[in-house]
Amino acid sequence: MTQTKIGLSMLHCLNEGFPPMLKRLETLDVHYIEFVDDGLHILDEKRVETINHIAGTFNFECTVHAPFADINIAASDHKLRRFILKRLERSIQHAHQLDSLYWIFHPGLHSGISSFYPGWDWQINLESVRSLLELGRKHEVKIIIENVPEPFPFLMKSVDDFSKFFEELGEDIKMVLDVGHANLNGQICEFMEKFKDRIVHMHVSDNDGKQDMHLGVGKGTVNWQEFAKTMKKTQFHGVVMIESVQDAKESLSFLRELLG
Numbered sequence: 001m002t003q004t005k006i007g008l009s010m011l012h013c014l015n016e017g018f019p020p021m022l023k024r025l026e027t028l029d030v031h032y033i034e035f036v037d038d039g040l041h042i043l044d045e046k047r048v049e050t051i052n053h054i055a056g057t058f059n060f061e062c063t064v065h066a067p068f069a070d071i072n073i074a075a076s077d078h079k080l081r082r083f084i085l086k087r088l089e090r091s092i093q094h095a096h097q098l099d100s101l102y103w104i105f106h107p108g109l110h111s112g113i114s115s116f117y118p119g120w121d122w123q124i125n126l127e128s129v130r131s132l133l134e135l136g137r138k139h140e141v142k143i144i145i146e147n148v149p150e151p152f153p154f155l156m157k158s159v160d161d162f163s164k165f166f167e168e169l170g171e172d173i174k175m176v177l178d179v180g181h182a183n184l185n186g187q188i189c190e191f192m193e194k195f196k197d198r199i200v201h202m203h204v205s206d207n208d209g210k211q212d213m214h215l216g217v218g219k220g221t222v223n224w225q226e227f228a229k230t231m232k233k234t235q236f237h238g239v240v241m242i243e244s245v246q247d248a249k250e251s252l253s254f255l256r257e258l259l260g
């Protein structure tokens with residue numbers, strides 16, 4: 001039996017700056033790491049080089065989370081969108097230099113003018129995803145899209161949103177299932193079963209079912225027993241990446257116990 005691949009996102013120390021994050025990296029007991037190309041951990045050539053140097057010594061594999069704080073790939077202003085895509089391309093290049101397994105990004109959001117033009121931002125979102133897929137091919141990086149949380153005005157949060165998206169995109173794209181986000185609309189198992197051939201990576205954290213709290217795994221209302229059962233049933237073999245902001249180490253032992 002193969003062991004479940006469990007990893008840890010460096011999101012848990014995004015408040016700490018880049019050098020302290022590197023220090024932590026050297027003490028972690030995981031084989032898979034996710035870097036967040038945002039906030040104090042924004043990547044550049046030099047930082048990528050440093051990470052590669054550490055990876056050579058500590059032998060980990062990584063994924064890269066795209067910047068997300070100021071990013072809307074469904075931005076209606078095309079000049080702004082072009083700039084956003086440029087920024088994202090730089091992130092994809094860093095993912096390539098890090099030999100990242102995947103580059104993970106968020107779908108676009110509705111804006112203050114969306115109601116005047118129904119369906120327009122949905123189309124822009126599709127277009128931007130096609131552009132990103134093209135950039136992924138250009139830089140030889142597998143890009144994957146994430147389900148995002150309520151109550152934010154994202155275009156793609158539910159199973160129905162993703163069904164519509166996969167149907168209309170006209171290209172093949174895989175996804176990362178964020179279990180904490182799916183808990184907010186009560187669709188964890190539905191996502192896992194319906195998109196078992198699409199889901200290649202997972203983000204896990206816990207919450208109270210109302211807010212995206214990124215609690216330690218086992219500290220909220222996610223039914224982890226059911227999650228483990230469904231994971232087996234759907235034969236998920238990707239990385240289960242802990243995205244808790246608190247109790248990262250406890251989450252790691254909880255998942256090792258749960259998933260073996």
Ligand SMILES: [Mn+2]
Nearest residue numbers: 146178203243
């Ligand atoms: Mn996530």
